[in-house]
Amino acid sequence: MNFRVSFPVATILELLVLLGYGYLVLKCPLALTAVTAILAISIMQVVNGIFQSIGSILCEAAFPHVTLVLVICSLMALAVIYFSYRYVIKTFRIRQSISTHYIGLLLLPILFILLVIQHIFMTYGSTIIVNSDGRRIFPNINDWGMLLIQVSAYFCLFAVVFAYRKLEDNFELQTQNALLEQQVNTQTHYMQEVQMRYDQTRAFRHDLKSHFMVLGSLIERTENQKAVAYLNKLDVAKNTFSFPCQTGNMVVDLLLSDKLGLAQQKGIKVECNMTIPSESIIDDMDLCIVFSNAIDNAINACEFVEEKESYIIISAVQKGRFFMIEIENSCNEGHKKGTGTGLGLKNIRAVAEKYNGAVSVDHEVENFKLNVLLLI
Structure with a gap:
């Protein structure tokens, strides 16, 4: 659109159009809309200024x-603007960790460049005027100096x-670390509860003779x-110290007892068949991270399935130096699209990489399989 107004007024009108479209039509946050609108105008004007200076220098040398x-x-300017906008789109693509507070910090430097x-x-002026022999009439400026500024x-x-x-990446990393720290604290609580159950079991066995x-x-x-x-009272007392899934690792047994017990309360059929090698380099905390995140994701997926069809199957086997864990659960096609992503799977992958292993997921229409391979 061509307005018969001064250059600054035209720029303000362009900014208002972009702001209105981003905020009212695209429903973007105001800070994000303001930054990207100013950035779009700034890139366009800076790039046009660069190639205007280049064109002025070349015109004097290539006349007529x-x-x-x-x-x-002009074509080169369009190409540079296009790829510059692509970079900006990639940078400001909406992410879960996006912070409008941090975006607001960009307003001052970008606005300053636009004002310059x-x-x-x-x-x-925004137009170069030359005479018939190609010599500049207006404005009288140093093209090389102007090119350097632009x-x-x-x-x-x-x-x-x-x-x-980089600031956003750091913010996202801090968020993940905070969630992981919270998870570690939860696993520490499980380990403390395991120690308490172990002490209770020892006391119960000590009193068996009586x-x-x-x-x-x-x-x-x-x-x-x-x-x-x-005898029935003794049997009830015995059950309070036992775990529904016997893996050979008390910490994992307690974790599975808690998680699978929650699944059963939700009407999910549970099957557990595995033995954790007693002599391995796998830390109990890492095992808890794997099983806790995997079972939480499985329970979440099963909540979208009819109760009679929901199930979770946990199995593990040792083959040579490798320990293979498979967790299978029911799911439906609507929920499947979001399965296998997020912080939980990232934590599981981090554990697998720690033990030179790998993680694979298998999506099907009605079930989901998570396979974790660890070098023990």
């Missing part, structure tokens, strides 16, 4: 082929954008009903 030079410079460009155009402004713009990307003496005494006095009742 001025038209050809200007066409080539506006000052240049206001001072020297190129510096261009790289300053993208230095700011690059700094923002329990047998009481049972023997009741049987000798033919008080069979009291003996059966006492």
Whole structure:
């Protein structure tokens, strides 16, 4: 659109159009809309200024082929603007960790560069006028100096954008570390509870001799009903110290007892068949990270499936120096698209990489399989 207004006013109108479209139509946050609108205008004007200076230098050297030079410079400017915009789109593509507070920090340097460009155009004009022999009439400026200023402004713009990307990456990393720390604290709680159960089990076993003496005494006095009742109490007490899934690792047993118990309460059929090697380099905390995240994801997927069809199957086998874990669960096609992504799977991959292993996922229409391979 061509407005018969001054260059700064035209720039303000362009900014208002972009701001209105981004905020009202695309429903973007105001800070993000403002930064990207100013950045879009700044890139366009800086690149046009660069190739205007280049064109001015070449026109004086290539006269009378001025038209050809200007066409080539215009096409090159369009190409640079296109790839610059692609980089900006990639940088500002909406991500879960995007912070409008951090985006707001970009307003000042980008706006400053835009004001500098506006000052240049206001001072020297936006059009170069030459006479019939190709010599400049207006404006009387140093093209090389102006080119250096414009190129510096261009790289300053993208230095700011690059700094923002690094800031966002750091913000995302901090968020992941905070979630991982929270998870580690949870696993530490499991390990403390395991120690408590272990102490209770030792005390129960220590008292078994006394329990047998009481049972023997009741049987000798033919008080069979009291003996059966006492035996039932012992059985109940025994069950409080046992785990539904016996893996050979008390920490994992307690974790699975808690997680699979929650799954059963939700009506999910659970099957567990595995033995964890006693002599391996796998840390208990790492095992908890793998099973905790995998089972949480499995339970979440099963909640989208009819209760009678939901299931979780956990199995593991040792083959030579490798320990292979497979967790299979039901899912539906609608939920399948989002399965296998997120922080949980990232944590599992991190554990696998720690032990020179690998993680693979297998999507099917009604089930999902997670395979974890660890070198033990």
